[in-house]
Amino acid sequence: MTTDASPSPAHGSAKHLYQRHQAVLPDWLAVYYADPIELTHGEGRHVWDAEGNKYLDFFGGILTTMTAHALPEVTKAVSEQAGRIIHSSTLYLNRPMVDLAERIAKLSGIPDARVFFTTSGTEANDTALLLATAYRRSNQILAMRNSYHGRSFTSVGITGNKGWSPTSLSPLQTLYVHGGVRTRGPYADLDDAGFIAACVADLEDLLGHVRPPAALIAEPIQGVGGFTAPPDGLYAAFREVLQERGILWIADEVQTGWGRTGDNFWGWQAHGQNGPPDILTFAKGIGNGMSIGGVVARAEVMNCLDSNSISTFGGTQITMAAGLANLTYLLEHDLQGNARRVGGLLIERLRAIAAQLPGVREVRGRGLMIGVELVKPGTDQADPDGAAAVLEAAREGGLLIGKGGGHNTSVLRIAPPLSLTVAEAEEGAAILERALRSTQF
Structure with missing residues (x-):
């Protein structure tokens, strides 16, 4: 990740905000990361947190920021x-x-x-x-x-x-x-x-x-x-x-x-x-x-x-x-066509990476809706702990992704805004590769 600015003292730290969150919101309201982050603004395919860290967003608020963050027309x-x-x-x-x-x-x-x-x-x-x-x-x-x-x-x-x-x-x-x-x-x-x-x-x-x-x-x-x-x-x-x-x-x-x-x-x-x-x-x-x-x-x-x-x-x-x-x-802007073209390149790039990693069971998907299923190496058993570790490592590298799956949440979910560029797809794939390799894979 890159840091563009210091957090505003008026807002306090993310840790303090998380403590307030826990005090007034339900225990079952899930948040990502051992140290949750507060996203404060975004532009295009990027978002920034309250600490000034910049991330490439490959989850779009759960597939909701569909075109781009802060799209001027919208x-x-x-x-x-x-x-x-x-x-x-x-x-x-x-x-x-x-x-x-x-x-x-x-x-x-x-x-x-x-x-x-x-x-x-x-x-x-x-x-x-x-x-x-x-x-x-x-x-x-x-x-x-x-x-x-x-x-x-x-x-x-x-x-x-x-x-x-x-x-x-x-x-x-x-x-x-x-x-x-x-x-x-x-x-x-x-x-x-x-x-x-x-x-x-x-x-x-x-x-x-x-x-x-x-x-x-x-x-x-x-x-x-x-x-x-x-x-x-x-x-x-x-x-x-x-x-x-x-x-x-x-x-x-x-x-x-x-x-x-x-x-x-x-x-x-x-x-x-x-x-x-x-x-x-x-x-x-x-x-x-x-x-x-x-x-x-x-x-x-x-x-x-x-x-x-x-x-x-x-x-x-x-x-x-x-x-x-x-x-x-x-x-x-034919974003469906862009999803087909850039998504196809991203899927092939991730499959090439997965071929070298025994902990990746499958890379699947269509367009810009891609799943990377993780298993314990040498088995067909889901690896939710591994998925959680990769999620953390990707964030540390400056990439936000999601996770899911019916077999103990062991699938990395990748769904960027549909305006994703080829260069951003390559950048995200490289960060994810480093995250996969830095964990048990």
């Missing part, structure tokens, strides 16, 4: 909107909300689409589950093993990752399906076609034993689960089975949307042979840090609710202004 749009009106609720007509809804409806690929805005991905998934269960008159949900869908009571209840699911209580009955993790589990040794066939057979067998569920909810690439994904076409094959029974498909695009995967604008498009999902959820990157989530569904499904509703903060003017500016920048 900052200007937010500032100008704040000078007019910040909020009015959905009880009044809202031009920025309609403008953004029109653009997202068209981009979604869902025919006759309707859009409902929320404040987070959790709330978006909650809404999708409400729509599906109301439309189908069923409280049964199919979900993927190793999945994550949010922290609300309902979304926790369908999450297939015990590390992020603190209770088994739920208003929904959840049935878990194989297929989200390609290289672990009972079908890992099959080729792609065999893997898909086995997962489809498992789904069909499961459906033969239960009343028809409301929907399958699935992340095209599992985020918290460690950036795992099935072979292309799995969800298309699932879709065929679901359609025969009238079961809806919910694509959770909270982490995979907006071109992050490079090859496609939405993650579902890698599985789109049987058409788009019935419901699509989004959040994170669209606001570039502003709190925007949402649901897209065909009108028949979206309009199935028979009671009134509003959203106090979903679609508020200031967040919609940010979303419009951010989406415009992303499309005009």
Whole structure:
């Protein structure tokens, strides 16, 4: 890392701030690093902490700073909107909300689409589950093993990752399906076609034993689960089975949307042979840090609710202004193409590094959504301690990354802003290589 300035005495040290944090915030509110850092400002793909240390940001506030830190176009749009009106609720007509809804409806690929805005991905998934269960008159949900869908009571209840699911209580009955993790589990040794066939057979067998569920909810690439994904076409094959029974498909695009995967604008498009999902959820990157989530569904499904509703903060003017500016920048600068090009180079660079390190089990991903899975050298056992050590060493070297995974949090998660340059990708890869080599690898 590099130090550009001294910490401000008015704010005190990060250590003192962490003590205050611990005194008033929940114990389960996780923070990174043995000595947590306070980020005070950012620009482009870099951030600075309160001590003046500069970091290359390869996690973007959990895949949320999608285009760049302090992007002038977004900052200007937010500032100008704040000078007019910040909020009015959905009880009044809202031009920025309609403008953004029109653009997202068209981009979604869902025919006759309707859009409902929320404040987070959790709330978006909650809404999708409400729509599906109301439309189908069923409280049964199919979900993927190793999945994550949010922290609300309902979304926790369908999450297939015990590390992020603190209770088994739920208003929904959840049935878990194989297929989200390609290289672990009972079908890992099959080729792609065999893997898909086995997962489809498992789904069909499961459906033969239960009343028809409301929907399958699935992340095209599992985020918290460690950036795992099935072979292309799995969800298309699932879709065929679901359609025969009238079961809806919910694509959770909270982490995979907006071109992050490079090859496609939405993650579902890698599985789109049987058409788009019935419901699509989004959040994170669209606001570039502003709190925007949402649901897209065909009108028949979206309009199935028979009671009134509003959203106090979903679609508020200031967040919609940010979303419009951010989406415009992303499309005009072809950041999806940049994610494909620079992400492809970064993945190949990391795979070359991994080939020399016995503690790296796999480098996987698409575009700028990359997972590096660590194991204890010479085994196939997850190494969460090793992942934690690499996270610390990367920070010391000036690189911020994330971690996750359904097998004891042993996957390094790499998801920079989509404007990442080739030079920055090379710099980040070099720092990560040093971090890997400096630990037990």
